[in-house]
Amino acid sequence: MRFGLLGPLEVGGAEGIAGVAAPKQRVILACLALRPNQVVACETLIDALWPDAKPANARMALLNYVARLRHALGPAAERVQTGNGGYRLVIREDAELDHVHALSLEAQARQAVESGDFSRVQSLAESALALWRGEALEDVPCEVLRADCTGAFEALWLRLQELRIDALLGACRFESALSALSSLIVVRPLHEPLYERQLIAFYGAGWRAEALESYRTLRTVLRDALGADPSARMAELHRYVLAGAPIGVLLQVWREAFVPEWVVDEPKAAPDGARPHSQAADPAPQLPRRPHLLIGRDLELKGLTRLLTQGTGTDDCRVAVLTGPAGVGKTSLALAWAHSVGDHFPDGRHHLDLNGFAADGVPLCGDDALAALLDFLGLPPEDIPATPEGRMARYRATTAGRRLLMIFDNARDAAQVRPLLPTGDGCRTLVTSRRSLGGLVALDGAEQITVAPLSAEDSRILLARRLGARRVTGQQPAVEAIAEHCAHLPLALSVAAARAASMAAVPLATLAGQLQARALDVLHIGDDAVSSVRTALSWSYQRLSEPAGYLFRALGLHPGPEITAEAAAALAGIPPHRAATLLDELAAMNLLAEYGEPGRYSMHNLLAALASELLVDASAPEARRAALHRLYDYYLRCAIAADHSFTTMPVNVTADGVPLPPGLKPPVFADERAGIAWAAAEHKVLMSLINHVVAGLESYVWRLSAANSRALVARGRFHDAAKQGRLAQAAALRCGNRAAVGHAHFQIGRALAFSGEFQTARYQLKRALRIQRSLGDEAGQAETDRTLTSCRALAGDGDRRGVEVMAQA
Numbered sequence: 001m002r003f004g005l006l007g008p009l010e011v012g013g014a015e016g017i018a019g020v021a022a023p024k025q026r027v028i029l030a031c032l033a034l035r036p037n038q039v040v041a042c043e044t045l046i047d048a049l050w051p052d053a054k055p056a057n058a059r060m061a062l063l064n065y066v067a068r069l070r071h072a073l074g075p076a077a078e079r080v081q082t083g084n085g086g087y088r089l090v091i092r093e094d095a096e097l098d099h100v101h102a103l104s105l106e107a108q109a110r111q112a113v114e115s116g117d118f119s120r121v122q123s124l125a126e127s128a129l130a131l132w133r134g135e136a137l138e139d140v141p142c143e144v145l146r147a148d149c150t151g152a153f154e155a156l157w158l159r160l161q162e163l164r165i166d167a168l169l170g171a172c173r174f175e176s177a178l179s180a181l182s183s184l185i186v187v188r189p190l191h192e193p194l195y196e197r198q199l200i201a202f203y204g205a206g207w208r209a210e211a212l213e214s215y216r217t218l219r220t221v222l223r224d225a226l227g228a229d230p231s232a233r234m235a236e237l238h239r240y241v242l243a244g245a246p247i248g249v250l251l252q253v254w255r256e257a258f259v260p261e262w263v264v265d266e267p268k269a270a271p272d273g274a275r276p277h278s279q280a281a282d283p284a285p286q287l288p289r290r291p292h293l294l295i296g297r298d299l300e301l302k303g304l305t306r307l308l309t310q311g312t313g314t315d316d317c318r319v320a321v322l323t324g325p326a327g328v329g330k331t332s333l334a335l336a337w338a339h340s341v342g343d344h345f346p347d348g349r350h351h352l353d354l355n356g357f358a359a360d361g362v363p364l365c366g367d368d369a370l371a372a373l374l375d376f377l378g379l380p381p382e383d384i385p386a387t388p389e390g391r392m393a394r395y396r397a398t399t400a401g402r403r404l405l406m407i408f409d410n411a412r413d414a415a416q417v418r419p420l421l422p423t424g425d426g427c428r429t430l431v432t433s434r435r436s437l438g439g440l441v442a443l444d445g446a447e448q449i450t451v452a453p454l455s456a457e458d459s460r461i462l463l464a465r466r467l468g469a470r471r472v473t474g475q476q477p478a479v480e481a482i483a484e485h486c487a488h489l490p491l492a493l494s495v496a497a498a499r500a501a502s503m504a505a506v507p508l509a510t511l512a513g514q515l516q517a518r519a520l521d522v523l524h525i526g527d528d529a530v531s532s533v534r535t536a537l538s539w540s541y542q543r544l545s546e547p548a549g550y551l552f553r554a555l556g557l558h559p560g561p562e563i564t565a566e567a568a569a570a571l572a573g574i575p576p577h578r579a580a581t582l583l584d585e586l587a588a589m590n591l592l593a594e595y596g597e598p599g600r601y602s603m604h605n606l607l608a609a610l611a612s613e614l615l616v617d618a619s620a621p622e623a624r625r626a627a628l629h630r631l632y633d634y635y636l637r638c639a640i641a642a643d644h645s646f647t648t649m650p651v652n653v654t655a656d657g658v659p660l661p662p663g664l665k666p667p668v669f670a671d672e673r674a675g676i677a678w679a680a681a682e683h684k685v686l687m688s689l690i691n692h693v694v695a696g697l698e699s700y701v702w703r704l705s706a707a708n709s710r711a712l713v714a715r716g717r718f719h720d721a722a723k724q725g726r727l728a729q730a731a732a733l734r735c736g737n738r739a740a741v742g743h744a745h746f747q748i749g750r751a752l753a754f755s756g757e758f759q760t761a762r763y764q765l766k767r768a769l770r771i772q773r774s775l776g777d778e779a780g781q782a783e784t785d786r787t788l789t790s791c792r793a794l795a796g797d798g799d800r801r802g803v804e805v806m807a808q809a
Contacts, residue, residue, distance in 0.1 A: 001076050003033050003089070004098045006153065007133025009140055013076060023141045024049055025069040028062075030140045032080065032089035034149060036097055038378060039083030051144050051289070084381070099136070102128040102156060109163045113170070122167035128160045144289040148339070155343035158188065165197050169254070172247075174204035189221055191343070192231060199237055200254055204247045211241045226302050228310055286350045286376050287407070290339045291332040293465060295490070296458030300449055304337045307447050308405075308428040309344045317447045319421060319429045321437050324451030325590040325607075326357070326536045327491030330432040331409050333451060338407055338430065345428070347402040350376045352420075356412030357434055357539040363412045366419050370395050373406075373420065396423045403427065412543070414439030434540050436588045453604070459483035459493055466497035471508070478508035485515035486523070487604035492533045495523045520609050537610050540589050547578075548585040553618055555592075555603060556611030557628055559688040562600045566664060567685070570634035571627050575663040600681070625696065632700040633658040635689060637666040638678065639707035645675030646714065649783060652743075653703045672714075679711035687720070690727055701731035702740040709747045713754055721751035739780075742771030746784050753787065758795035762788065 002012040009026050010019050020026045031040055031048050046058045055061055066087060070077035079090045091097050094104040105128035112120040136153040137146045161184055168177040178201045185194050195218040202211035215230065215238040222228045230238075233253065240250050300322075307317045322330045338349050352372055355364045364372075370391045374384050377398050385391050399422035411417045411433040417440060421429055431437065431446070440446035454462065463479055464472045472479050482500075486492035499522065500511050514522050523533035541552060554572040555563065563571075565580035572579060583601055586592040595602035603611070615624065636655045644650045669675040679686075686708050693701050705728035712721035725747035732740035749764030765788040772780040 001079065002096050002098070003029070003091075004131075004133065005030060005033055006098045006102070006131050006136050008138045010133075011073060011076065013074075015074075019139070020069070020072055022065075022068065022072070024065045025072060026140050027142045027145065028065055028069055028087075029080075029089070030137055030142070030145060032087060033097060034145075036089050036091040036100060038375075038380075039086045039088045041086040045086065048142050048145050051142070098131045099153065099156070102131050102160065106156070106160055106163065109160075113163070113166060116170065118167040118170035121170070122164055125160045125164040125167065129157070129164070132157065147290045148287055151339055151342035152349075155346065158184070158191070158343055159346065162193060162197070165201075169197060169200055169204070169251070172204060174201045177201040178205065190225055192218060192222070192234060195230075196234055196237060196254065199234070199241065200247075200250050203241055203250060208241060208244075212238070215241070226305055228306055231310065286348065287338055288335060288351055291336050293462070294329075294332055294336045295462045295465065296454045297329070297333050297336070297451075300333055300451060301337050301340075303449050304430070305341070307449075308430065309341055317445065318427065319431065319440060319444055319446035321440055321446050321448045322430065322432045322451055323434070323436050323448060323590065325453075325489070325593075325604075326434055326540050327489040327533060327606075328451050328453055329490040330451050332490070334407050334409065334430050334432050338405060341405070345403050345405040347404050347426075348377070349405040349407070351407040351409060352376070353409045354411045354416055356410045356416060357543060363416060366416070367391065369420055374398065392419065395420075399427055400424045401426070405430065408432075411435075411437065413437065414443075418444060434543075434590050436590075438588070453488035454483075454490060454493070456480065456483060456488065459486070459488045462490065462493050463497055466494065467500055471500070471504075475508045478512045481512035482508065482515060485512065485519050485605065487606045489533070489604075489606070491531075491536060492519075492523050492606060495525060495531055495533060498525055498531075499523075519606055520613070523606075533606060534610065537607060540591055541610065541614070544589060544591075545585065547574075548582045548589075551579065551582045552586055552591060552611055553615040554611075554627060556608060556613070556615040557624060558631070559685075559692040560603070560608065561684055561688065562595050562602050563685070564599055564601075567631065567634065569661050569664045571631045573627065573630060573661050575661050577663065597681075625694070628694060628697060629656070630658050630660065632689065632693075632697055632704075634660060634664070634666070635682070635686065636700060636703055636707060638682070639686065639704055639711075641666045641669060642675035642678050643707050643710055645669035646672030646710065649779070651706045651710070652779070653706050655703075676711055676714055679708060680715060683712075683717075683720075687724070690724060693731070698731045699735050699737070699740075702728035702735070702737070702744060705747065706740070706743055709750070713751060718751045718755035722748050722755070725751060738771055739775055739777065742768045742775065742777070742780065744768075745771065746780070746787070749784075749791070750787050753791040753794070758791055761791050762795075765791065 002017075004010040004012070008019060009030055010017050011029075012018070020029055027048050028045055031045055042059060042062060045062055046054060049062065049065070050058060066080065070080050073080065081088055081090055091100065095101045105124045109121045109124035109128070112118070112124060137149060140146060161180070165177050165180050165184075168174075168180070177197065181194060181198045181201060185191075185198065188194060195214055199211045199214045202208075202214055215234065218230050218234065222230060229235075236253055237250055240253070304320055307320045310316075322334055324330050335351070338351070342349065350373065352369060353364070354369065355362065367388045370388070371384065374391065374395055375381075377395075379394070379398065383394075385394050402422075402424050403426035404422055404424065406420070406422055406427065406429045408417050408420060408429065408431045411431050413433075413435060414437045417429075417431055417437070421444065431440065436448065437446070441448055460472075460476075460479055460483060463482065482496055483493065486496050496511065496515065500506070500508060503511070511522075520534040524535075525531040541549060544552060551568060551572050551574075555568070558567070558571060563583075565576050565583055568574075568583055569576040569579040574582075583592060587594060587601060591607060592601040592603055594600065633655050636653075640651065640653065640655065667678065669678065686704060690701050690704055705724040709721050709724065712718070712724070725744050728747065729741055729744035732738075732744055745764045745768035749761045749768060752758075752761035752764060765784055769781060769784045769788065772784060
């Protein structure tokens with residue numbers, strides 16, 4: 001009996017070779033043949049049969065299709081056996097399954113290389129290559145299955161081609177090797193081992209200049225595509241060519257690469273007399289489907305390639321961590337990369353969801369994870385030890401000496417991942433988590449790659465790819481607004497695009513307006529929790545400690561865009577050192593990001609909306625108002641202190657004196673420079689506080705504006721100073737405070753004078769002077785008079801001395 005996947009699916013026996021006519025049966029047989037002698041779960045088969053929409057009676061339909069497949073196989077029907085929760089295809093010899101046979105021939109060829117029998121290497125490699133009858137799984141109507149396996153089969157084909165070339169090089173048939181290499185390099189321009197063989201073949205054929213050019217070409221290609229240099233072995237071969245070393249020296253360096261990097265276990269007895277296939281490699285990656293669309297992640301993909309595939313020594317990076325906020329696309333990035341590097345991991349690529357952040361709140365425990373991994377690695381249930389210690393020992397032994405890629409997705413913390421790290425020097429691990437997993441970096445040598453939200457341009461491209469060019473043409477403002485309201489998160493952008501696609505007659509501007517008003521209500525699709533942005537974000541919140549959760553909710557009151565530990569302490573009513581610790585916890589969970597400089601944190605608009613929702617549910621209106629009162633009073637005290645640091649005539653405003661948490665005091669500024677630096681750092685926050693004041697705290701608008709006005713002028717922010725003055729004027733009028741109205745006119749006039757709008761400036765200053773005179777404010781009159789005189793002088797002759805006088809005011 002023989003089964004073939006390397007081309008159109010076929011089944012051969014004593015009666016000849018035949019295909020499988022029914023498409024669904026071909027899908028089932030292909031799934032089973034890709035994991036021979038292993039039970040393939042019914043859920044996996046159902047996903048392959050109906051990748052988009054599953055019928056309500058999917059399991060019963062699967063039973064019917066399996067029964068029909070057995071009938072179609074005739075005498076071979078007994079090879080499709082029912083297992084625990086699924087089905088398996090029994091294979092008794094490697095030669096019964098073409099891709100397994102190819103793997104077996106590859107293993108024999110590698111053994112022949114070690115013994116120097118290059119004629120046998122060539123014969124075995126060519127026999128294996130002859131098993132290809134076309135594109136693998138050519139007539140299997142399952143795009144997901146083909147996409148998952150194509151890379152592995154291509155990698156196997158490439159390794160066999162390399163072995164054939166190695167046989168030619170080993171026999172010193174250099175020119176024959178060159179003819180085969182030239183076509184392969186065109187297909188795989190980034191595959192460095194091909195260039196190694198090409199350099200040796202050129203040099204052995206007596207073409208030294210071409211050998212040096214081969215090295216230069218590789219270096220250029222790698223630097224342009226990956227930002228990397230050739231490997232140490234390639235550099236060593238290049239040095240020998242430069243030195244004019246004998247070809248035997250280069251061949252010796254090249255042959256050292258054939259030291260086995262993994263161990264092929266002795267075959268074990270399989271169920272029902274079946275013999276398991278060769279375990280040198282498994283060409284069927286145990287990965288979820290390749291992501292449909294990945295935009296704007298070129299740097300991260302190159303970073304993963306540099307970290308995890310460009311080294312083979314024991315000191316090279318073995319663990320990479322992708323960390324970032326919910327919805328940023330960490331899993332998609334990991335899977336897209338894993339699907340592209342099959343040739344680097346011939347013993348398998350495996351994905352395990354650790355369930356660290358999920359709806360049920362139960363992360364996968366270590367023992368369950370080990371059991372799943374041992375199953376992935378092909379151990380039959382009867383060979384898995386009964387004790388946790390035994391399973392751990394078996395896992396370490398099984399991974400030792402292999403070249404595996406393990407993807408541990410959605411990890412909760414470093415402790416969940418650390419016991420699962422494979423032991424083999426050739427193994428690599430890729431972890432995704434919303435936490436930073438600093439423990440893996442500190443203790444396990446992991447390298448961290450932070451996955452940030454997309455750029456504005458990449459967000460636009462994603463929406464255009466999802467919606468089509470026609471839908472977004474001429475809609476740039478709406479597209480930009482949608483991206484902004486989605487915080488440039490791929491998950492949110494994809495959900496927004498799906499909603500837009502389902503409302504083809506609705507303008508994109510309407511969707512942008514809906515997102516601005518209630519983004520979390522809009523960003524979901526039906527009852528699918530996985531596609532709900534609110535749900536995805538809330539899973540991170542649910543993993544916080546109670547104090548950190550309280551601070552996260554409190555941050556929903558902050559108008560943004562940045563916050564410090566001191567401001568968080570004022571808002572939450574806790575000591576500053578405690579606030580700093582909790583901010584670090586939020587940042588480690590990627591619910592906050594450090595903004596610009598250390599100690600300043602920001603939260604994107606979707607997280608801010610979630611925090612605000614949670615706060616409303618968890619606290620009374622009086623408590624929320626008290627928190628805002630503390631925040632505004634703290635910022636006002638700081639602004640007054642900054643104003644006092646660089647003027648001899650400080651602003652005449654006072655704070656309410658709201659009690660602050662223990663240890664929280666306004667800063668003391670050593671000089672004018674320090675005060676202005678604080679005002680510059682807090683500029684966006686102060687503007688936001690003034691623009692988004694709540695009922696009952698309106699007086700803080702004109703008080704903050706007055707306290708911050710001189711700092712704005714000192715920094716040349718005249719437009720902002722005038723704008724704040726107008727807001728202060730409106731708030732003072734609402735509060736019925738004529739003194740504050742007069743000072744607001746003064747602020748506006750001074751700012752306009754500095755910006756050269758002298759006529760309007762004089763008008764504002766005169767209005768301020770009238771109010772100050774009516775109130776008997778002699779100090780205010782004196783300051784306004786000096787500024788008005790300077791403004792008149794400056795408007796009359798352009799003398800900069802007028803500006804100098806105003807600057808002293």
